[in-house]
Amino acid sequence: xxxxxxxxxxxxxSPGERATLSCRASQSVAKNYLxxxxxxxxxxxxxxxxxVSNRATGIPDRFSGTGSGTDFxxxxxxxxxxxxxxxxxxxxxxxxxTFGQGTRLEIK
Amino acid sequence: EAHLVESGGDLVQPGGSLRLSxxxxxxxxxxxxxxxxxxxxxxxxxxxxxxRQDGGEQLYIDSVRGRFTISRDNGKRSLYLQMNSxxxxxxxVYYCAGGTxxxxxxxxxxxxxxxxx
Numbered sequence: 001x002x003x004x005x006x007x008x009x010x011x012x013x014s015p016g017e018r019a020t021l022s023c024r025a026s027q028s029v030a031k032n033y034l035x036x037x038x039x040x041x042x043x044x045x046x047x048x049x050x051x052v053s054n055r056a057t058g059i060p061d062r063f064s065g066t067g068s069g070t071d072f073x074x075x076x077x078x079x080x081x082x083x084x085x086x087x088x089x090x091x092x093x094x095x096x097x098t099f100g101q102g103t104r105l106e107i108k
Numbered sequence: 109e110a111h112l113v114e115s116g117g118d119l120v121q122p123g124g125s126l127r128l129s130x131x132x133x134x135x136x137x138x139x140x141x142x143x144x145x146x147x148x149x150x151x152x153x154x155x156x157x158x159x160r161q162d163g164g165e166q167l168y169i170d171s172v173r174g175r176f177t178i179s180r181d182n183g184k185r186s187l188y189l190q191m192n193s194x195x196x197x198x199x200x201v202y203y204c205a206g207g208t209x210x211x212x213x214x215x216x217x218x219x220x221x222x223x224x225x
Contacts, residue, residue, distance in 0.1 A: 033209075033210070033211070035211060035212075037153075039153075043217075044203055044215040044216065044217055044218055045145075045153060045203075045212075045215055046215070047211075047212065047213050047214075047215075050211050050213070056213065088152065088153055090153075090155075090212070092209070092210040092211050092212070093210075095158070095167045096155060096167070096168075096169045096170070097143070097155040097158070097210060098155065099152060099153040099154065099155065100152075101152045102152045102153075
């Protein structure tokens, strides 16, 4: 099983600041099949980034993904009030598909 | 735009059974791999199972293999999860999700399953 570890667990920032979220895999993620999701309270997750760096339909360009192998990063360039949520990374290359434990992005 | 609606969630006793359904619209259902993903109260996301477009391949997380069965009916544009021998630790919101390949692009709103006596 490819275990994904996200850091930090909680990130406290202000609107307008830059957010950097990390996801580390226990094994190399094949074919760069690594995605990022945003989840607001009481809502379903929403796909932000797929294949490490491709933005999903309708996702603003302040969201960007980078990385390869076992280390991946989601960057939000300038935080908007609606960006404060929980973020999950997921690998969909090998079964079982796995998610990281999440990073909570909160308003400072 | 893809639209997924889950149903069938309920309160069930340990050892009991439940069948979840997911109705799909707005996309070519028969072209998508489909998944069930769950989220225990206050916890993170956990992938449960996936089924190929034609239903010919299913994969499961170890903790549900042999108890849960994922299936689909492409004619009815529907996904199912038959859950048997339910345990307290199966209590969660269950999401139906699908996409091209194993990527979960589109998600339903989720349905709550509570296993308790």
